[in-house]
Amino acid sequence: MAVAMTMAAMKMAVLRNSMNSQKAGLVVAGAVLGLILAGGTIAVAFVGDPNVGSVTGWHTGDMLAAAYAVWMLGWIFGPVFIGGGDETLRPEYFTLVGLRPRRLAFGLLTASFIGVAPVVSLVALAALVVFGVRLGSAASVLIALPAMLLSLVVFVLLSRVATAVMGLALRSRVGAIAAGLSNGVILAALGQGWVFFVAFQQVGGIPPTASAILRYLPSGWGLLAVEAAAEGAWPRSAAALGAMCLLIVLLLGAWAALLTRRTSAARPSVRGRRPMTAASAQGAVVAKEMRTWTRDLVRNHQLTFALAYAVFFTSCMLFMGMNGLLPYTGAVFILMAGAMSANLYGTDGTVLWLTLMTPGASEVRGRQWAWLLTVGPVGLALTVAGAAITGGPWPLPLALTAALLGGGAGIVPLISVYALVPGIDPHRRGGNPLRSSEDDGSLTGLAYAVIGLGGLTGVPAGLVASSYGWPGVAVGIATGALCVWGLGALAESRLRSHGPELLQTMRTGKRAQSASARWKKFDDLPKRDQIIAIVGWSFGAIPLFPQGIVAGVMKANGTREKSWFLALHVPDPWAWPVVVFMVLLGITLYGGALWVSYRPRPREEALPAAAA
Amino acid sequence: MTAALEIAGLSKAFGEKVAVDHVDLTVPQGSFYGLVGQNGAGKTTTLAMAVGLLRPDSGGARIFGADVWSDPDTAKTLVGVLPDGLAMPERLTGREVLTYLGLLRGLSKDVVAERAGELLEVLELDSAENTLVIEYSTGMRKKIGLATALLHAPRLLVLDEPFEAVDPVSATTIKGILRGFVAGGGSVVLSSHVMALVEQLCDHVAVIDQGRVAAAGTLDEVRGAGPLEDAFVELVGASGAGAKGLSWLSR
Numbered sequence: 001m002a003v004a005m006t007m008a009a010m011k012m013a014v015l016r017n018s019m020n021s022q023k024a025g026l027v028v029a030g031a032v033l034g035l036i037l038a039g040g041t042i043a044v045a046f047v048g049d050p051n052v053g054s055v056t057g058w059h060t061g062d063m064l065a066a067a068y069a070v071w072m073l074g075w076i077f078g079p080v081f082i083g084g085g086d087e088t089l090r091p092e093y094f095t096l097v098g099l100r101p102r103r104l105a106f107g108l109l110t111a112s113f114i115g116v117a118p119v120v121s122l123v124a125l126a127a128l129v130v131f132g133v134r135l136g137s138a139a140s141v142l143i144a145l146p147a148m149l150l151s152l153v154v155f156v157l158l159s160r161v162a163t164a165v166m167g168l169a170l171r172s173r174v175g176a177i178a179a180g181l182s183n184g185v186i187l188a189a190l191g192q193g194w195v196f197f198v199a200f201q202q203v204g205g206i207p208p209t210a211s212a213i214l215r216y217l218p219s220g221w222g223l224l225a226v227e228a229a230a231e232g233a234w235p236r237s238a239a240a241l242g243a244m245c246l247l248i249v250l251l252l253g254a255w256a257a258l259l260t261r262r263t264s265a266a267r268p269s270v271r272g273r274r275p276m277t278a279a280s281a282q283g284a285v286v287a288k289e290m291r292t293w294t295r296d297l298v299r300n301h302q303l304t305f306a307l308a309y310a311v312f313f314t315s316c317m318l319f320m321g322m323n324g325l326l327p328y329t330g331a332v333f334i335l336m337a338g339a340m341s342a343n344l345y346g347t348d349g350t351v352l353w354l355t356l357m358t359p360g361a362s363e364v365r366g367r368q369w370a371w372l373l374t375v376g377p378v379g380l381a382l383t384v385a386g387a388a389i390t391g392g393p394w395p396l397p398l399a400l401t402a403a404l405l406g407g408g409a410g411i412v413p414l415i416s417v418y419a420l421v422p423g424i425d426p427h428r429r430g431g432n433p434l435r436s437s438e439d440d441g442s443l444t445g446l447a448y449a450v451i452g453l454g455g456l457t458g459v460p461a462g463l464v465a466s467s468y469g470w471p472g473v474a475v476g477i478a479t480g481a482l483c484v485w486g487l488g489a490l491a492e493s494r495l496r497s498h499g500p501e502l503l504q505t506m507r508t509g510k511r512a513q514s515a516s517a518r519w520k521k522f523d524d525l526p527k528r529d530q531i532i533a534i535v536g537w538s539f540g541a542i543p544l545f546p547q548g549i550v551a552g553v554m555k556a557n558g559t560r561e562k563s564w565f566l567a568l569h570v571p572d573p574w575a576w577p578v579v580v581f582m583v584l585l586g587i588t589l590y591g592g593a594l595w596v597s598y599r600p601r602p603r604e605e606a607l608p609a610a611a612a
Numbered sequence: 613m614t615a616a617l618e619i620a621g622l623s624k625a626f627g628e629k630v631a632v633d634h635v636d637l638t639v640p641q642g643s644f645y646g647l648v649g650q651n652g653a654g655k656t657t658t659l660a661m662a663v664g665l666l667r668p669d670s671g672g673a674r675i676f677g678a679d680v681w682s683d684p685d686t687a688k689t690l691v692g693v694l695p696d697g698l699a700m701p702e703r704l705t706g707r708e709v710l711t712y713l714g715l716l717r718g719l720s721k722d723v724v725a726e727r728a729g730e731l732l733e734v735l736e737l738d739s740a741e742n743t744l745v746i747e748y749s750t751g752m753r754k755k756i757g758l759a760t761a762l763l764h765a766p767r768l769l770v771l772d773e774p775f776e777a778v779d780p781v782s783a784t785t786i787k788g789i790l791r792g793f794v795a796g797g798g799s800v801v802l803s804s805h806v807m808a809l810v811e812q813l814c815d816h817v818a819v820i821d822q823g824r825v826a827a828a829g830t831l832d833e834v835r836g837a838g839p840l841e842d843a844f845v846e847l848v849g850a851s852g853a854g855a856k857g858l859s860w861l862s863r
Contacts, residue, residue, distance in 0.1 A: 273742050276711045284715035288701050288708075295703040295744065351699040353665055354713065354760070357691075359684045361716040425699040427746050427753075500667040507698070508626075 003103050004110035011111040027116055029534050034120035041067045045127040050134045064131060065214035065223050068151070071124055072219035075117075075159040077186050091259045101256035108259075109252065112156050125151050128226055135230035143229040143237055147222035150244040154218050157251040164258035176297040177304045184308025188316065218247055285366020286373070293374045296426075298347070302340035303374070309336050310382065323390045327397035330383030331404050331458065337375045338408035338454050339447040344371075344416040349425035350506045356499045364492040368409045368484055376405050399465035399472035400458045406480020407457025410487030411450055417494045419446055420502055422509045445537060452541040457483050459549065466553050529596035536593025544586020552579040614677045616641045616768045616799035617691075621671035622661050631657045633823040634671070639768075639801055639816070641676075644794045646814035646831075647803040648840075650848060654823040655803040656696055656772055662801075663693050663770050675768055689717075692761030694754070696772040702746035706737045706756050709745060710763055717764040724763075731759040734789065736782065750777035758786060762793075769793065771802040775809060787813060807841040821848040 044067055048060035094104055112118070125148040132140035169175030214220050225240035278287040293299050310333035314325035344367065345352060355363045383401045387394050421442040460479050465472020495502070551565035555575055567578040617639040624632045632654045639645045649655050660666035662673040664680040664687065672679060678686035701709055707728055714724030732738040735755040740748070745756060754777060761769055769790070775783050790800055790813065804810050810817060811831065817840065818828035826847045827834050835843045 273705055273708070276708050278711075278715060279721045281716050281718060284712045288704060288712045291708070292701075292703045348701075349699040351701055353693075353695055353698050354701070354716075356665055357663070357688055357693055358713070358716045359688055360718065426702040427699060500665060504666060 003099060003107040007107040007111040008114055011114045015114070029531065031116045031120065034116065035123065038120050038124035038126075041071070041124040042127045042130055045130040045134065050131070059211070060131060060134065061223060061227055062211040062214065064127060065211065065217075065220040067124075067127075068219035068223065069214050069217050071121060072155055072158065072217065073186065075121070075155040076162045077183065101260050102252065105252055105256035105259055109153075109157065109160065109255075112160060113152075118152060118156060121155055122148065122152050125222070128222055131223070132226050132230070135226070137230045137232075139232070140226045140230040143241070144222075144226050146241060147225045147244075150241065150248065151219070151222040153248050154221075154244055154251070157248060157255065158218070161251050161255050161258065164255060168258060168261055173297060173300060176300040180301040180304025181308040183301075184305040184310075185312045187305075188309045188312040218244070281361040282366045282369070285361070285363055286370045289367050289370030290373065292348075293370065299341070303337060303378075306333050306336035306340055307378065307382075309333075314386065326386035326390050327383060327393065328400065329386045330379040330381070331397065331400040333382050334375055334379040334401065334404045334408055335451055335454050337379075338404075338412050339450045341371070341412055342415055342446040342450040343421050343423065343443060344412055345502070346416060346421045346423040346506065347426075349423050350503060352499065352503045352506060355495070356503060359496070362492065364413050364488050364495060367413055368488050371412060372405060372409050372484075375408065379405060395469040395472050396462065396465040399461040399476035402473060402476035402480045403458045403461035403483075404454060404480075406477075406483040407454050408450075409480075410483035410485075410491075411453050411457065413491040414487045414494075415446060415450060415453070417491050417498070417502060419449065420505055421446055422506045425506075448538060448541065452545070455541070455545050462553065466556075532596050533593045536589040536591075536596075540586050540589035540593065542586070543582040544590065548579055548583035548586055551582065552576075555579060613641055615639055615674070616643070616676060617645075617662060617770070617801060618674045619658070619662050619671070620673070622658060622668050622673065623670045624657055624661060624666065624668050630823055632661065632668075635820070635823070635825055637818055637825065637828060639799055641799055642794065642797055643799055643816045644790070644814045645799070645801045645816040645818070646810035647801060647818050647820060648805060648807065648810055648844060649803075649820035650805065653820045653848075655820050657823075658820065659770055659772050659801070659803060660695065663691055664688065665693070665695065689764065690766055691768045691770055692764065692766035694757045694761045694769075694771040694774055696776070700745045700753065700756065700760075703744055705742060705744055706732055706740065706748075706759070709756060710759060713760050714763055719764065727763055728759075731762060735759055735785065751779055751782060754778050755782060755786075758789075762789070767798055769798065769800045769802075771800065773804060774802055775804065775806065807839070807844055811835070811840045819844055819847050 041064070044063050045060060048063055050060045091104065091108065094107075099107070128144040128148050128151075129141060132142075132144040166179050169179045215224050221240045221244050225237045228234070228237035228240060276284070276287050278284045293303070310329050313332055314329045317323065317325050341347075355361070379401055383397045387397050419442075457479060458476075461472050461476030463472075464475045547566055551567040554565060555567060567575045567582065570578055615638045617637070619635055619637040622632055622635045623630070635654070635658050637658075647655050647659070657666065661668045661671075662680070663675075664673075664684055667681075672681060674680065675687040675690050678690065680687045701712060704712060710728035710731060711724055714728065715721070719727075729738075732741075735758065737752065737755055737759070740752065745753070748756065754774060758771070758774060761771065774786065778786065790802075794800055802810075802814075815831055816829065817831050817834045819826040819834065827843075831840070834840070
């Protein structure tokens, strides 16, 4: 226990010391969002029919079971998506202390409960108590308390074991690809989860099979115990609680074993290598990048993730009997691949010094070609296959593919030099290869920015193609080429002018003093402005693109599929006002975020800078 | 004769802390120049600014007369750099790193292949032909770093802690290469905190202390009659070594 307490205290100290205003802002934003979700879960416990039914309907228990399944998936896959999970205390720190694996695991587990996410989850799990009260038996309230705590332990442990398995999987190519596939599918499933709700809506509630499955998941066992207690089925209730205890013991054992594997060294690879045949400077950069794409397991993971996400995202509409999204699989893949590779320069780390020492060579162009050669063929194949399966339309998907490919190849290097997130140098990364940076929040932000800006580059071609057909493809190729050329040139010149600053940022992990007098650093913003900036940058895309522009295009085309576009669901006279409102809302969110970040300084502040 | 490297008034502060404070140094052509100082004295920061990897707050540097900041293309073809602890193209093998960099430097394919093979052989990296740089040991990383610094046949080498974590056999090889380079008219600047090594190799020395040049000149000028270590300890004003013992360590 002493070890556990020491580790908990250590984590508190690390968190306290690493808390700057930016981190604090993110923590507050995360806590608020988490508490809203937890409040939603508690609200679920108040609605619906509390009695377990054998027929389909909106039973409280079913809905809670579904909610907890989502919480559990969040615990398991959240860390994978944001890059490796909570690594405040790394097992490597303790290798020389000589702790036995179980004690180490127990200590790290105890430290895992220090933080916002466990507290928020505990609040969400309090819905079990509410549910117990509604069931009207004192026994179920009594059972709800241990069930709540055990569920939390199960969540945290599942999260740790999943991350550990992922870390080990990423040591081999097969593992990295498998992890990318499963993560992509699951994230797409979470994103497209509304499909299931629509399906449930059609049958008027969660079907009995689904409700049974939800209770078989570990996330449903606490609920099962509470329900069984209300019925007086004590053996069943005890069995559910006992099963959770057993699962905790097994998971702890598994984690301890995984930690031992992790802290032992990986085997070096000694395979044959194909010789480099490049003969020019640019060819050399392409060759280097292509080798990195195929050899770096993290990049293997990113690409398979994007692939699995795109394929599942568009094909899960098939559950609802719609195949209209299939031709756009390639476009989704390209956007997602761009988002995953958004921190192109940051992931490579301080190797930038070599670029700085060879000023004549054009680094950015080589990287752009390599990106196009890696993402392009797959994206194009997905588009062609999707359109062939559905029998068209052809112009719009092809136009988008061309435009987005060019847009991605332009935006990825540009954003990675303008909004570089300092990474951990590849040779200094710990046992968890997914963790390429200490700054998960900024990485996620960068990914969203690429999705948003990348999406914009597809708009002209999309509009032309949806109105005039094939000329849109020409527009897509033209805007794509323009993006590759123009944005690449911008990135190149930024790299030339700010190279040493970028290197310093990567070396120290801190952003250099903002050179521009107008752009304010996020850290320097007041709290209120930070929240505006976070909300604006994070959510601006949703009303602007899908709910605004895309919905407008679909409305103009007279598309019958309503899917999740609000404007297509409201009665006709309201459709266009909704589209306009959504576009304005998106612009306002982005505008607000931009306004608080980029604001003309008052004169007296600007003067000394001008004089200097 | 133009100096191989001329540093004038270099300063750099990180926040409140002044890391380098008006450093002036002149490295004559054909000299083997040692930069010594305690950990955190500002050696690495000075060298990074001298070759254009870190922008100074004030001051500048010229390599054979070419300004590092206003004429980087000329300056950077004349210098080979080995920084301490920075990343390499990690997913390439040693030979691929050299091929990549040689092509990037504008060398022809045949020249690159020839030089890469020779460098790998001399530095004994050819046995790890299929090993990616990320799997190299610390000493091997130093050696491949040195190979990248030498590849384009520069006239000046700027090496930050080139012998750290390098085994004695390889260290002897590297010393031989560097001595040959100087004998052939090249100039070397290296930083180290191993006095014996600097005394053995260098003909010029500068002592850096708290971001300033405490002494600079030929080896004999700086060390006087005694060994360099004594002169160094006196210059940086450290209290005598071993004065404060750890009483609990002895029984």
